[in-house]
Amino acid sequence: NAGVTQTPKFRVLKTGQSMTLLCAQDMNHEYMYWYRQDPGMGLRLIHYSVGEGTTAKGEVPDGYNVSRLKKQNFLLGLESAAPSQTSVYFCASSYVSQETQYFGPGTRLLVL
């Protein structure tokens, strides 16, 4: 039981490049989330999903897209990366009750 896993762990992009971050969970959770963490800002919700095939916007969705084609996977895409998207990205999942969220180890993204 690996919990929540994220790939890659670290990535460097040039401005304008695209990439996809993958999150996988093996706990059969319905809800999945993508957050970004910046110094002094805590964790801010980008997008979330309440079940397979559904997605919804969080607090800071601009510049990101997501897809939840399979229940266990939640993908975060950056179509045209910008330096402002340099951050640490965390995926999380939870049962129907959203309070107890389990986090992955994070992906560090640097956009030059």
Added chain:
Amino acid sequence: GQQLNQSPQSMFIQEGEDVSMNCTSSSIFNTWLWYKQDPGEGPVLLIALYKAGELTSNGRLTAQFGITRKDSFLNISASIPSDVGIYFCAGHKRQGAQKLVFGQGTRLTINP
């Protein structure tokens, strides 16, 4: 977007000392959570609080859900070196798009 006010932002203490930190908000939450984040890792849930006035312990950690439902407190007794990390509070609401709101974190450093 809404954020919680968490204080202090950082703490430097001696091993063996007790630690107190708190989180306040201008709005009411249904659940308060406390997470700990170790360097290079994702946040891990420490304590969840579900009722106003509730006092819950997890080993040397004790957290309280404020009576007004607008604040929460976390205490760590007899600190040890492995307590080092960043502690986040999070409030959960049952309504609205952003259902889990995080504080900015308290960075705890312990001098041996």
